[in-house]
Amino acid sequence: MRETWQHDDLLNAAVEAVARLRVDGARVHCLTNSVAQAFTANLLLAAGATPSMTMAREEIRDFASRADAVLINLGTLDPDRMAAMEIAARLCHETPKPFLLDPVMCHLSPLRRDFAIRLLQYAPSVMRSNAEEAEAVSTAIAGLPAGMGIPCQVITGSVDRILHDGREWQVANGHHWLSRITAAGCAEGALMAALASVAENLPAASLAALLWVNVAAENAAGTARGPGSFQAALLDCIHDLEPAELMKRAKLNEKL
Template identity: 45%
Template sequence: MDDTAPTGALSSRILDHRTAALAADAARLLAETRARRPRVHALTNAAAQAFTANLLLAAGAIPSLTIAAEEAGHFARRADAVLVNLGTLDAERRAGIPVAVAAAREAGRPLVLDPVFVEASPPRLAVARELLAQGPAIVRLNPGELEALGGRAPTPETAAALARADGLVVALTGATDVVTDGVRSLRIGNGHPLMARVTAMGCAGSALVAAFAALEPDRVTAAAAALLVLGVAGEIAGARAVGPGSFPAAYLDALDALCEADLVSHARVS
């Protein structure tokens, strides 16, 4: 470290180092996903199933989607990671989720929780809290969901407190994404407004978080790298799409073609 460097120059160097490091990790994990093809079993909501499967395939991973209680454990056990999404918490999913979670824990597979709309439904919030007690590796949520689970305003500090309390990584998505384990934190400023106008975009993104968690033991790195990949792909797709109708196809094409140079040139990390 150059002790004579101006404060602004030092801050810029630290920012550049974080950006370069996460871009390199994201490129490495994307390459490993394409080479190793991790299997993600996603118990996700009905509206998100098809796009979730297509996003995983575009990234190089292998999806499975059954929610039936008699099958969910078998699929979870043979997967490399498991995603639980509470978007459509119907009776079949309520029965299948605990079976899959138990199988994932028994097999030592990382579990990612996406507590969709827990702020809208006390029964759903209760299910999410039960799942938090099962030790998920990563929780990916938005500000409303964080406020419901954290019990206070959805700030980065609330995300860090939830991460510390439950011994997990919180990936808080928004205009700027925040990934924290309560000690370390990263902020990712990538994305495009059309991502918020297409259903299942965030839900499918949680599946990529799970795919990276299957390959990377550092959960902060896994979650942050996945969000960077998702955000950069969104920016590239947004420049090509003419609206929300063409955006999903452009997004899958961008993700399929994404390379390290794209990540390095677009990444905004602090």
């Protein structure tokens, strides 16, 4: 693994995606957990995207079909949410339209793990998870048809990893207060979905969201007095962050 931070084509494409989202916007339909809904909507609005959040199977087609991207986050899962999620995933697959799968806590619940795997048949553009969730999915799909792959996978942690087409990039930005507020990761997934609709490619969309949230978090920590004021400052900094600053601040590394 080389220890130099690379400012390469991927970084350029990520910064370009951020700039484009701020100018053009994007509609993101979020099928997400009830804890994260409000913060996710606020983060998308701060970034220049437009959220919708309805969950009923009766309406999901009307909303998902007009969105530019869809988020499917398995937190606070229940049978009604599952039905809507499968309709939305199928719609994205058929359109096609980018959708991001966040299999929240699927390592703790066989129901979620199996449902996450079920959604893989609709080929999510990006799966975003932590290492334990990624492991739970990987272990379970061993032996399943190869076509169930994921074009791009983001594994979050103290260093975030982007895996795509045999390559891996690592991003070391962030602040520990991100883990002291709820829904930061869930909202990052929604932003990643938004960026997938405007970025040149999926690793660039993934990198753009990781940098935007994590560099904003570094900035927010400079003014916040604790996790409560950090939450508000994070939205302020998401709103203010200039694409050019991301270019300078990125701690990006390709694992070779």
